[in-house]
Amino acid sequence: MPLLDIKNLTLEIDTPLGLVKALDKINLSIDSREVRALVGESGSGKSLVVKSIVGALSDRWQVTADRMNWKGQDLLSMSDSQRRAITRSEISVVLQNPATALDPSATLREQIEESIADSQLDKGWFWQRRQQRREMAAQQLHKVGIRDHDLCLASYPHQVAEDIAQKFALAMALVSNPKLLIADNPTMGMEPTTKVQVLRLLAKLNKTRELSILFVSHDLLAISAMADTMTVLYCGQTVESGKMSQLKRRPLHPYTKALLDSAPSFRRDLPPKAALSCLDGTIPTLQHLPIGCRLGPRCPRAQKECVKMPDVRRIHDHHYACHFPLHRDKT
Amino acid sequence: MNPLLTVSNLSYSKKDKSWFGKQEHFRLAPVSFELKAGETMAIMGENGSGKSLLAKLLVGVARPSAGEILLNGESLHDKRQRFQAIRMIFQHSKESLNPALTLGSLLEEPLILNTDLDARERKRKIEETLKLVGMLPEHQYFYRHMLSEGQRQRVAVARALILNPQVLVADEPFAALDPSVRSQTVNLLMKLQRDLGLGFIFISHNLGIVRHISDRILVLEAGQLVESGKTDVIFNWPKSDYTRRLIHAYQALITRDE
Numbered sequence: 001m002p003l004l005d006i007k008n009l010t011l012e013i014d015t016p017l018g019l020v021k022a023l024d025k026i027n028l029s030i031d032s033r034e035v036r037a038l039v040g041e042s043g044s045g046k047s048l049v050v051k052s053i054v055g056a057l058s059d060r061w062q063v064t065a066d067r068m069n070w071k072g073q074d075l076l077s078m079s080d081s082q083r084r085a086i087t088r089s090e091i092s093v094v095l096q097n098p099a100t101a102l103d104p105s106a107t108l109r110e111q112i113e114e115s116i117a118d119s120q121l122d123k124g125w126f127w128q129r130r131q132q133r134r135e136m137a138a139q140q141l142h143k144v145g146i147r148d149h150d151l152c153l154a155s156y157p158h159q160v161a162e163d164i165a166q167k168f169a170l171a172m173a174l175v176s177n178p179k180l181l182i183a184d185n186p187t188m189g190m191e192p193t194t195k196v197q198v199l200r201l202l203a204k205l206n207k208t209r210e211l212s213i214l215f216v217s218h219d220l221l222a223i224s225a226m227a228d229t230m231t232v233l234y235c236g237q238t239v240e241s242g243k244m245s246q247l248k249r250r251p252l253h254p255y256t257k258a259l260l261d262s263a264p265s266f267r268r269d270l271p272p273k274a275a276l277s278c279l280d281g282t283i284p285t286l287q288h289l290p291i292g293c294r295l296g297p298r299c300p301r302a303q304k305e306c307v308k309m310p311d312v313r314r315i316h317d318h319h320y321a322c323h324f325p326l327h328r329d330k331t
Numbered sequence: 332m333n334p335l336l337t338v339s340n341l342s343y344s345k346k347d348k349s350w351f352g353k354q355e356h357f358r359l360a361p362v363s364f365e366l367k368a369g370e371t372m373a374i375m376g377e378n379g380s381g382k383s384l385l386a387k388l389l390v391g392v393a394r395p396s397a398g399e400i401l402l403n404g405e406s407l408h409d410k411r412q413r414f415q416a417i418r419m420i421f422q423h424s425k426e427s428l429n430p431a432l433t434l435g436s437l438l439e440e441p442l443i444l445n446t447d448l449d450a451r452e453r454k455r456k457i458e459e460t461l462k463l464v465g466m467l468p469e470h471q472y473f474y475r476h477m478l479s480e481g482q483r484q485r486v487a488v489a490r491a492l493i494l495n496p497q498v499l500v501a502d503e504p505f506a507a508l509d510p511s512v513r514s515q516t517v518n519l520l521m522k523l524q525r526d527l528g529l530g531f532i533f534i535s536h537n538l539g540i541v542r543h544i545s546d547r548i549l550v551l552e553a554g555q556l557v558e559s560g561k562t563d564v565i566f567n568w569p570k571s572d573y574t575r576r577l578i579h580a581y582q583a584l585i586t587r588d589e
Binding site: 042162190272273282 | 377378479480481482509510511512513514515517518521522536538539540542543544562576577580581583584585
């Protein structure tokens with residue numbers, strides 16, 4: 001049974017122009033111990049998916065789904081307090097841009113100690129409990145590879161380097177021993193050496209703690225080094241999902257191919273200074289969404305049929321939504 | 332062929348005067364390199380290694396404490412000539428464009444400040460430059476919020492190009508961009524470079540792009556010039572430990588042992 005199973009998640013935002021579907025029938029499932037990557041450009045709704053999983057959305061936005069189960073329990077129909085209990089103890093989120101997501105007015109010690117729940121401590125006198133908290137905080141930092149915990153804990157967020165802040169945010173997310181870690185763009189703007197460190201850390205946690213990871217990013221290099229399976233989002237629609245190796249070897253959706261081709265690192269045969277292949281234009285804004293397949297206006301293979309949303313088709317465990325996938329010739 | 336830009340022994344140090352005498356805070360050790368027309372040079376290094384400072388010294392935002400920069404073999408004393416010849420592209424194209432001005436007036440500013448063109452010539456120049464970067468002349472009446480990310484990046488490039496520079500300096504031009512916009516920008520810059528024979532210096536963490544478009548690489552570590560040379564030489568036979576670490580990290584990301 002998958003840990004998290006989402007089918008046809010739709011998020012509608014009420015705008016002056018009427019309801020706009022910011023997410024349109026998203027399918028996503030995460031098995032236990034799986035590292036799944038959620039790939040998409042900015043504006044594709046990655047962060048909205050993350051927020052709807054943890055329920056951090058505005059009440060005025062309508063979230064509907066055929067299925068949104070956490071270990072078999074329906075997340076949408078449960079009460080707020082039940083849902084909060086689940087997100088508190090079993091799902092953790094590392095937010096984008098840790099240096100700004102942390103509270104600038106409190107030291108890192110205050111912040112991590114606050115995130116240790118009372119229920120995780122043994123009963124004892126208040127000084128014993130305080131001592132325990134401190135030890136736990138230091139332990140957590142060691143686990144994510146911050147050696148000098150005293151210095152780190154005594155500093156404010158602006159005083160630590162970005163990679164330390166990232167590791168600290170990870171430590172804070174892991175305090176509650178979650179089953180699922182959602183990392184929202186954890187390697188953004190990092191230099192390669194730090195990036196590799198953070199990725200190794202995540203991979204290690206995935207092996208040793210049996211932690212499932214939802215890796216949200218558009219850094220294909222990091223994703224291909226890390227993920228087992230990948231789901232590609234475009235403009236609020238899932239375009240393709242399947243095993244990482246399969247997708248990389250033979251993408252079926254034109255968008256996935258464009259995305260993979262845009263990274264020069266994957267293409268050894270590319271002569272230096274040759275033009276990179278890319279789709280024209282940019283991702284449309286929510287006010288100007290095209291009907292049907294939203295890639296339509298930018299897609300090199302688009303035809304008349306593309307004004308209707310294609311059904312999701314399946315080859316083994318490789319899902320894609322396209323009328324004219326790449327393994328078929330144009331008809 | 333004569334080098335377009337010659338930098339010799341450029342150094343910078345920041346000193347603090349306190350009661351206990353002068354204290355040196357940061358130092359960019361003497362850096363020397365040459366750039367030919369049509370060549371691309373990448374600057375690599377960790378955060379805080381002085382990459383951005385080097386870019387600032389080149390465009391003249393910061394003043395070097397020693398060394399000199401020669402353009403076509405001539406020293407850059409004339410400020411106006413320097414500002415015209417070396418132009419910069421900033422990292423966040425969105426924040427670097429003034430939201431209250433139309434693109435036309437944004438692009439006109441450098442022309443007013445640096446050239447003697449009259450209003451009609453300026454307008455023609457703006458339209459030409461917009462076409463050059465793949466936009467329409469009508470875009471001069473737009474504001475920045477009406478543009479998509481890719482178009483904003485094009486405007487940032489247009490602003491750098493409008494004075495017919497010989498060298499472009501870019502501080503992490505691709506870091507904040509999405510994959511498809513990034514490829515578009517890379518293609519645009521390579522095309523402009525081919526057509527106009529620009530020297531292009533850029534800072535990047537993205538080694539894939541560095542490898543793809545740069546001819547030469549300069550590696551900085553804590554203000555020291557660690558290594559410099561041809562791109563394939565540095566990628567295949569890195570000399571210093573630091574560069575080796577960077578390249579290995581990058582290789583580890585591409586080739587995944589199953």
